[in-house]
Structure formats: C-alpha cells, structure tokens
Amino acid sequence: MRNRLPYLHTSSTVVMTLPDFPEEILLEIMQRCGDDDYRFLASFVVAGKRSNRLVYSSEILRTCNLTALCVERLDIILIMRGLRGHPFFERCLGQGNIQAAYFEALRLIIHCGDFEGGLNLMEPNVPDDGKTTLASAFFYCLLDEAGYLFQCFDAKHDHLVSDKARRIGQEIVREVGSFHPPYGGYFSYSFLFPPALMPECAYDHDPVHDPVCHTCFLYWVAHRVCAML
Numbered sequence: 001m002r003n004r005l006p007y008l009h010t011s012s013t014v015v016m017t018l019p020d021f022p023e024e025i026l027l028e029i030m031q032r033c034g035d036d037d038y039r040f041l042a043s044f045v046v047a048g049k050r051s052n053r054l055v056y057s058s059e060i061l062r063t064c065n066l067t068a069l070c071v072e073r074l075d076i077i078l079i080m081r082g083l084r085g086h087p088f089f090e091r092c093l094g095q096g097n098i099q100a101a102y103f104e105a106l107r108l109i110i111h112c113g114d115f116e117g118g119l120n121l122m123e124p125n126v127p128d129d130g131k132t133t134l135a136s137a138f139f140y141c142l143l144d145e146a147g148y149l150f151q152c153f154d155a156k157h158d159h160l161v162s163d164k165a166r167r168i169g170q171e172i173v174r175e176v177g178s179f180h181p182p183y184g185g186y187f188s189y190s191f192l193f194p195p196a197l198m199p200e201c202a203y204d205h206d207p208v209h210d211p212v213c214h215t216c217f218l219y220w221v222a223h224r225v226c227a228m229l
Helices: 023-036 038-045 049-055 058-063 067-073 085-094 098-112 115-125 130-140 147-156 163-178 214-228
Strands: none
Touching: 023 038, 023 049, 023 058, 038 049, 038 067, 049 058, 058 085, 067 085, 067 098, 067 163, 085 098, 098 115, 098 130, 098 163, 115 130, 130 147, 130 163, 130 214, 163 214
C-alpha cells in the first residue's frame, strides 16, 4: 500500500475493523492516537479507505507526534527521498506541524549551515511553542541579541530558572545531538549570551563534571548547543 506509514508493516500491525463511527468522532480518536505517537496511526491506514484518508488529513498531520521519526530514525536529516519516513514528514511540514518545522530547522542549521532558513521556519511558532522559542534563543546567541527570545519564554511559558526551562533545555541538547552535529565549535567566537541575563554564578560551576544550578543552566545549555555546530 503506497500510503503506508514509515516503518509500520502489516505483518506487525493489528488490522482492525472500524465500527461506523461518525467522521468527527473517528477523527478525534485518531488525533489522540497520533498526538501520542504517529506510529499509532498505522492500524488506521490499513483499516479502510475512510480511515486511510483521515490519517493524511490536515487535522492529523498538523498535530501528530513525530519524535519517533525525527529523533529515533533520523531519516529526515539525510534528506534521502527513497527513505520511507521522509514523504510522511514532508506532508506534516507542509501542513504546519510545529514539530516538523522544529526538526527541519535543526536539519537546515546543523547540516546545511542555513541559520536564516532554519530560524525563519521556527519564527511562526515563537513564542507559542516553548521548545521552539528556547531553541531559537540558543541559536541567536551566535547571530544577534537573543534576549528578546529568552524574555518571550519567561513571559509565555515559565521562568528561565524553572524546572520546565531546565527540562526543555535538556531535550534540545539531546535532539541537537541526535542530528549528529559536527562538534566543530566553528561559531564559538561569535557566541554572546544576553549581557542583561548573564548569571553571576556561571563560572562558579564546572559544567563538565558538576551539575549546574538552575540560575546558570540555560547559559551553559546555550553554550553547549552552539559549540556542537
């Protein structure tokens, strides 16, 4: 079946028979499955023409969770059209999926050196998406004043010294690392953390050996992310 979702084969997928649900109810069920993990949509692909059509509807593609495709499989960073994951990813990107825009931006920045293209992709989701906002702030530490983006996160999501900011920062480091960056440190000379937000304790810690405090955590995350490039 040409529209089969990537890495999900009929032999390992439970083929189900759907009752005659109203389309809006079926769509809501599918959205909840896809928002948890896009792979949960596999059974709907093979369950019939109606559910197959809904899997590729804008409502599903805009919100489905692509972490397993973009971080675990890494097909999209290779931009190889023959790989099955990429066409589905492109459909999500075309429908404005926030995750797709974020991961495509990472690919452009890390593998193409296209900071402008990557940041432009993330811009429509700033400040509403916290991860996009913080990631943009980290990359802007190499280009321009990033203070505004850090302030957007603080105002829209949580304080820069919060557990949430620390968790999202850790996720960004892990996801940037999963894209196999060069770790060249080529841009380190231009790294500039916003002076007004520079934590006084930043150099009281050894980020290699010691866990840093919440106050200076985002500084060291920004520094690490930029040093990966």
